[in-house]
Amino acid sequence: MSFVPSSTIIAIISFILLYWFLSKYAFGPLFGIMEKRRELVQEQITTAEQNRKQSEQQLAEQKQALQDARKEAYEIIEQARLTSTKQADDIMDTAKSEASRMKNEAVKDIETEKNKAIAALRGEVSGMSVKIASKIIEKQIDEKSQEQLVDKYLKEVGGKS
Amino acid sequence: MERGEKTNMHEFPIIELGGLSFDLSSIIAIVVSTVICMVLGVLATRKLSVANPSKMQNFMEWTLEFVHNTVASTMPLDKAKKFINLAATLIMFIFVSNLLGLPFGVTFDAHHEVKWGNVVVVSQELVDEKGGAAHIAFWKSPTADIAVTSGLAIVSFFLIHFLGLKMNAKHYIKHYFKPFWIFFPLNIVEQVARPVSLALRLYANIFAGEVLISTILMLKWFGIPLLAVWQGFSIFVGAIQAFLFTVLTMVYISQAIVHEEHEEH
Structure with a gap:
């Protein structure tokens, strides 16, 4: 076994060559990939965090919206109830006033008709009694004094009635 | 070792070229290891995907992260990239190199001088020295x-x-004189001992493994179960040695460049 210095030199040269070659073609790209993967993971973590925050926010928003909708629906129902009550009251009032108005009108009509009937009756009765009286006392008194007499009696009757 | 025993051991083809000697088997082994590492590296990182990594990619990423944790867990990834590259290259090259000598051997027996053109591959003296038949191995672990x-x-x-000088000069130089200036020679010895121990540890482990393999091969058929066990163990040793070399290098580097805050106060 002998020491051959040229082997040493060749070993050094080939080692340097190998180092250069491997760092350029093997480990260099591998480091690049590892760095890229690190970035990818970092990015994914960030994205996931963002998504989580976003979804939380959206959930809160939706809850709020649901709350609002519920409140609104309650308000609408309440309002409808109020409106309907009011409307019912209005209808009742209108109906009542209409009824009382119709009743009053009927009462008035009746009164008028009654008065008319009374007036007509009065005329009729006066005519008839004139005729009757004239027939009864035709011969006894003249027309003029007779009429005066009838009127006098009639007034007495009318006043009594 | 005695001459007689040595005949069993392999010799390596060392050629003389322009006044320099080259060990052909080492050169072949280095080139093959380098090419295997390159091919492995490219194959392993061929279809890279961010979202859907393949098994091989997962393994490579796991390796890089493991190296990152071992080497420079306190450094950010982009700054530590160079060190991770270095450590990954080291561990890959040494591991592949350690395993290279295990599966097979290319040997031939030279009974007389072998020449390629004018270049002497096996000299007549060597053949004579080995008693007329030299075992020449063209295949081994470079390590x-x-x-x-x-x-x-x-x-x-x-x-x-x-x-150390580039990234942490003041602290780096200061540390040679710690705890007292008189420790300077000791620190120098320590600095020199480190690479020597790195080289010797790796070499000794792998060489011993190969020696044992060639020794077991002498047992012919009886050696097969032993060889299987030892090959398996050699893979383990190869992995451990690659890991050790890398981790020690990284520890030394981090010692040299890391600024120790508590020593300032």
């Missing part, structure tokens, strides 16, 4: 050659001190 492990240790040594 079973102390010259190669020295090369790696030199890379490590250079990096430790270069990075």
Whole structure:
């Protein structure tokens, strides 16, 4: 076994060559990939965090919206109830006033008709009694004094009635 | 070792070229390991995907993260990238190198001088020395050659001190005189011992493994179960040694560059 210095030199040269070659073609790209993967993971973590925050926010928003909708629906129902009550009251009032108005009108009509009937009756009765009286006392008194007499009696009757 | 025993051991083809000697088997092994590492690296990171990584990609990412945790867990990823690259390259190269000598061997017996053109691959003297038949091995783990492990240790040594000076100069120089200036020689010894121990540890482990393999091979058929066990153990040793070399290098580097706050006060 002998020491051959040229082997040493060749070993050094080939080692340097190998180092250069491997760092350029093997480990260099591998480091690049590892760095890229690190970035990818970092990015994914960030994205996931963002998504989580976003979804939380959206959930809160939706809850709020649901709350609002519920409140609104309650308000609408309440309002409808109020409106309907009011409307019912209005209808009742209108109906009542209409009824009382119709009743009053009927009462008035009746009164008028009654008065008319009374007036007509009065005329009729006066005519008839004139005729009757004239027939009864035709011969006894003249027309003029007779009429005066009838009127006098009639007034007495009318006043009594 | 006695000459007689040595005939069983493999010799390596060392050629002379322009006044320099080259160990062919080491060169072949280094080149093969490097190419295997390159191919593995490219194959493993061929279809990269951010969202849907393949099993191989997962494994590579796990390796890088493991190295990151071991080397520079306090550094951010982009700053530590160079060190992770270095550590991953080291562990991969050493592991592949350690395993390279395990599966098979390319040997032939040279009974006379072998020549490629004018280049002497096996000299007549060597053949004569081995008693007329030299076992020449063309295939081995590059890390079973102390010259190669020295090369790696030199890379490590250079990096430790270069990075220490570049990134943490004041503290780095100061630490040679701690706790007292008189410890300076001791600190120097420590700094020198580190790469030497790195190179020797790796070399000794892998070389011993290969020696044992060739020794077991001498048992012929009886050696098969033993060989299976030892091959398995060698894989384990190879992994451990690759890990050790890398982690020690990284520890030394981090010692050199890390600014220790508590020492300031």
